[in-house]
Every structure is written in C-alpha cells, then in structure tokens.
Amino acid sequence: MNAPYHHGDLRAAALQMGMERLESQEQPDLGLRALARDLGVSATALYRHFPNKDALLDALALEGLNRLGRNQAEAAAKAGGGHDGFAEVGITYVTWAVENPALLRLIYNRVGQVDLAADDPTAMGEAFFQLRAGIAATMPDEMSKDQRAAAALHAWSLVHGLAMLILDGQVAYDPAMVRKVVLMTDFRDC
Amino acid sequence: MNAPYHHGDLRAAALQMGMERLESQEQPDLGLRALARDLGVSATALYRHFPNKDALLDALALEGLNRLGRNQAEAAAKAGGGHDGFAEVGITYVTWAVENPALLRLIYNRVGQVDLAADDPTAMGEAFFQLRAGIAATMPDEMSKDQRAAAALHAWSLVHGLAMLILDGQVAYDPAMVRKVVLMTDFRDC
DNA sequence: GAACAATGATAACAGTGTCAACATAAGAGT
DNA sequence: ACTCTTATGTTGACACTGTTATCATTGTTC
DSSP states (O other), rough: OOOOOOOHHHHOOOHHHHHHHHHOOOSSOOOOHHHHHHSSSGGGGGGOOOHHHHHEEEEEEHHHHHHHHHHHHHHHHHHOOOHHHHHHHHHHHHHHHHSSHHHHHHHHHHHHHHHHTTTOHHHHHHHHHHHHHHHHHTTTTOOOHHHHHHHHHHHHHHHHHHHHHTTTSSSOOHHHHHHHHTOOOOOGOO | OSSSSSSOOHHHHHHHHHHHHHHHHHHOOHHHHHHHHTTSOGGGGGGGGGGSSHHHHHHHHHHHHHHHHHHHHHHHHOSSSSHHHHHHHHHHHHHHHHHHHHHHHHHHHHHHHOOOOOSSSOOHHHHHHHHHHHHTTTTTTSHHHHHHHHHHHHHHHHHHHHHHHTTTTOOOOOHHHHHHHHHTTOOGOO
C-alpha cells in the first residue's frame, strides 16, 4: 500500500510541483509526461484534472499572477502615492521579475494567448486587471483621466520592459541602476 | 527533371520561407518538418545547412535583428538627436514591433538563449550592439556618461515594454497613445 | 574518367501531447 | 451489506516533433 491507486489530490500536487520548478529553474520542464513521471503517476492521469496542457499552464500562470498582484498591492500600500511611491512600486516589480523569471515569462506567454477583451471575465483577466489597478494607484491625483491612463501605461511599460531586458540577459541586473532608471520618470511636469 | 535531386540553394530558400511566415503569421509554424514539407524536401535535408533547429531560428532572428537595426538607424538619422529625436526613434521601434510581432518575439527569444558576454562576438551580439548604439545616439550630449547609460536604458525599456504589452494584447495599439506615452519621458531635467 | 565532397533521401529512435478503452477505488442509495 | 454510479488512474496507441545513422545522388576536382 505504499503506492495507493488514487493519489489524493493530484491536481494540487501537479500545480505545486510545477510551481516548484518555476521557482527553482530558469527554464523548467513543464511537460506533461515529465511532470507525471516525477509525480509517480501516468501521464494521462493529469487529464482527469486538466483538459489539456495549456490549462495546466494557465493555472500556474494564474497563481503566479495572483502572487505578483499581491506583491504589487503590498508595495503600493506601503509606499503610498506620488513620485517616490511609484518608484518603489516599479522597483518592486522589477525585483519580483528577477526573482521569478520563469514565472513572469509564463504569465506573459499565457496571457498573450488569452482574449482579454472576452465577454467572459476569465480569472486570468481579473487578476490582470488588479495588477493594472495597482500600478495606476500610484499615479498622481492632479492629472486628467487621459493623462493618468497614459502615465500608468508609461510606468507599466517602463518596468515591464526593464524586467524583460534583464531577464533576456541584455542588461545585467543592478539594483542601483534599476532605481536610477525608474526614478527618471517624473510625472510632475506632465 | 521537374524535381532535381539537388535544390540549388536550400539554405536561402528555407530562410526565405521562414521569413515569409514570420511576416505573415502571428504564430508561425517554424518546425523543421513543416518547413521541409512545404519546401518539397525531406526534413533531414535541412541538417546539411543548419546544425539544428536552433541554428535556423538564430539565422532568422539575426536577419530580423539587422532589419530592426537598420530601421532604427534610419529613424535616428532622420530625426536627429534631442527630445523629439528620441520620441521619433522610440515610436519607430514600437511601430516596427507592431508590424513584425512574430519576428520581434523570435529575436528576443533567441537572444535570450545566447551568451551576449561571450568572448566570441557572435553576429547576433554584434547586431544587438548596433541596436543599442542607435538608441543611445538620441540621448542628450550634456549628460554624464552614467546618466547617458541610464537614460538609454530607460528609453529602451520604455519602448520595448510598451511594444511587448501591445504584442501580448494587454494594451490596444493606438498610435496617438504610443506617442503620448513615449513623449512623457523627458531627459532634460535629469 | 576516378575520387571526393556536397547535398539529398530513408529508416529509425526518443520524446511529446492527446485520445480511446479498460481498471480500480470511493461514495450514494436502497 | 450490496449494488450502481462517479471519480480517478493505467495501458496502448496515434500523430507529431527534433535528431542521428546509413545510404543515394549529384557536382567538382585532379
């Protein structure tokens, strides 16, 4: 009975193992067969819990998106608004990306395949909306609505692009440089 | 003899077919077998011209990188330096990305796998160096060296991040919005 | 023309995602 | 307690992929 026929909670176990790989490896092997093998289970068993591989990846990406969102919301609450507030939130984003490269990549890979403008508000779309709200929260109040939207997009683009360039190895990760680059954005004179 | 045993220039034909797919499809199928099939040739024939699939993708990415570099250099020369110059170059970058989504993705996917700090200056690393130089060329002269580096990284991150967000469908492509967002960066007060 | 290098084709191997069919366990209802 | 149903897991197979080893054909060079 050291190998019961039923696993107990294979879905959770699969997600946990996937998460561990995403956390510990830069280019994790998230193949269905590889995962199932290390879970001590047949490959097709996973199909009882996920309709296909993409669904599994989506679940992992959603979990990652929630973690990122919480991380950003936390930073936003701690830092407060204004120029310095945005800087802290932006640096938090880049730092999280550097610490979770595979997970961030998975998030954007998956979210790119999803129709965010769909009538059905996916869990994924919902989580992304919250992330955007967290970024927008640090924008100065005295702006017009359009300016706030542009400023939020500017901020998001900046930190996301910086994170991506670092993850892709184009730029060495240097916390002081990140701070400097993020601080170059000043919304006060807009 | 309507199907000669030797193709003539299979390498060039494969690259051209790959490029056409990268230009015409958002998620092109660049599998070796699929390419070979449509080229009317066996899958393994490609191994006479590329050591493996990654090498083929690298060649495509290099060509794309050269196109992007030329595009940027052209824009930089036309626009001149300074604040407006950067804006034009940045907008050019985003526009090119929107027009060549699969190619831009391939470039960054491939370049992420390459060791840019290698002793052997790869053709790919060389092309990327030129791209960076094109961006840095629009930075104001009156900055210190460190500030110029930070400003160039800021600019690159901004346009790259904005392009990625658009490509991933997080943000609808709106030329006016792009211009507004890029123009929010003002290096004069740094 | 013979030898050689370049380029192609075939067959096979290991790997993948996925489906159909079957097997086992757990739970519900009588 | 004994079914019947549902949930879950396994086996075998199919079509696909990148890759290699082996063999076939062509072009080139001495």
